[in-house]
Amino acid sequence: MIVGRDVLEAFIKVTPYINKLLPIDVFVEVADTEFFLAYQPGLTFDIKNKVGDPVPPNGPMRHAVATRQHVEVVVDDPARGAAFKILIEPVIDENNQIIGQIAMGSTLENQHRLNEIIKNFTTAFRKVNDSTQEIMEAARNLAVIGEKLSELTSQTQKSISQTDVIIDMIKHISMQTKMLGLNAAIEAARAGEQGRGFAVVAEEIRRLAEQSNVSAKNVTTILGEVTQSIQTINSQCKETGAISQEQAASTEIVSDSMHNLGKQLDKLSEFSNIL
Template sequence: MIKGQEFIDALKIVAPGLKEILGKDFVLVITDQEQFLDYYPADTFDLKIQRGNQIPPGDPLRLAMAQGCVQSNNISKEVFGVPFKARAVPFYDDNGSVMGGIGVGVSMETEVTVMELSHHLQNSMQDSAKALEHIASTSEMINDIEQVLHQHVTAISSAAKQIKSVLGFVQKMAAQTQMLSINASIESARSGESGRGFGIVAQEIGKLSLDSKTTTEQIKTLTDQIEEKINAAIHGSENVLKANHDQSVGIQKITATIEELTAISEQLAQIAQDL
């Protein structure tokens, strides 16, 4: 409880230097029960109070004196151009009767700016988290598709190897057929006129054998090229799978960081609100 005229007189003496002492920008008003006796404006905002003016009805100072207790209010920026926290305290005479009130308004511009930045940071973090969640979902889908594609390419590579194995068998058969054709031609020559027809058949078999050999060589060349491309595709697919995995790990780390920053910004907003 603030009591005595001597305290008020002392407050009037030190009031001009209080802002420098406390390091805060604020307004200070002193009233009796009906009107403003003294007014000390802030550096950044002015309540336009004139000494001798009547205290408006509903003013925190009137409530503080009427109820005999401290009144606190937060005044928005729209009212005087700067947000501030108002606090009204009644003071008493030596008999315990209310003599008047002391009102202090402390600028909250810094606190409000911190809160606004904090809310902006929270919104940005939430938007970033949603974007990362979408990227992670897309990444998982791409990874699933890439794994299926990798399986298909591996299966094609296995089929290409089987084709090469079959071609090797065909080449072997063509060589054996060619050898049989040569032997048949020799036997046909030994048989003379009676073996001429057999010789013609042997020649045709030899031609087919040569054609088969040429064709299998061409197929083998193409199969080798296909296998080379498939191996390159498998290597690229493995790199993509690894990159997707690394991206997924990176997204998880970034998401964790965003969650930490969001928590910090919420704490910052709470601290600014409590100032």
């Protein structure tokens, strides 16, 4: 409580200037226990009290006098215009007797606007945050897929490398078959007229050996190209996986920042209620 009749009188004198000194638009009123002694409307808000008017019998100012306590309340009276918040402090004299009260109030219109802005921003923020979470999850999944694909291409490379043994075996068989056909041709030549049929067979064996050798070389070339392609895919998969991991990490940082921003919005909302 405020103590002193001189303080009450001082407030009566400075009432017209208080709202000019504050950063928010307020109305100020001073009253004794029954009537208003001073009133200054806000710059944009006026609850239309007048000096000499009786203090409303059921209002918060009567409550402050009756309880001898500080009162802070929101008044929503259509007759007075928009809802407003009022703070009332009782004044006592040196004998501890209630002699008056000082009140200050402000419209809640700006608070409602701020709350609406906060609400809209919070809604948009949550949508962005949800999208960020989805992007982060997708990036993580992409990184996992990239790792699995990289493992698969590595396994494929190993499988292709195992075919080298088979191709070498084919080449070896081709060489042996070619030598066999050459030997058969020599023996057919020695046999003369009786060996002509055998010579045809020997020539067919040699031709088959040549074809097998050429086919083995072609397969080797194709497998080499496939291996090179798989190596390229593997390298790109690893690069994609690394980028996805970096993206997931960066997105997580953004998500944490937005989470902290959400907390600040909650504090801002609480602060607007104080105002």
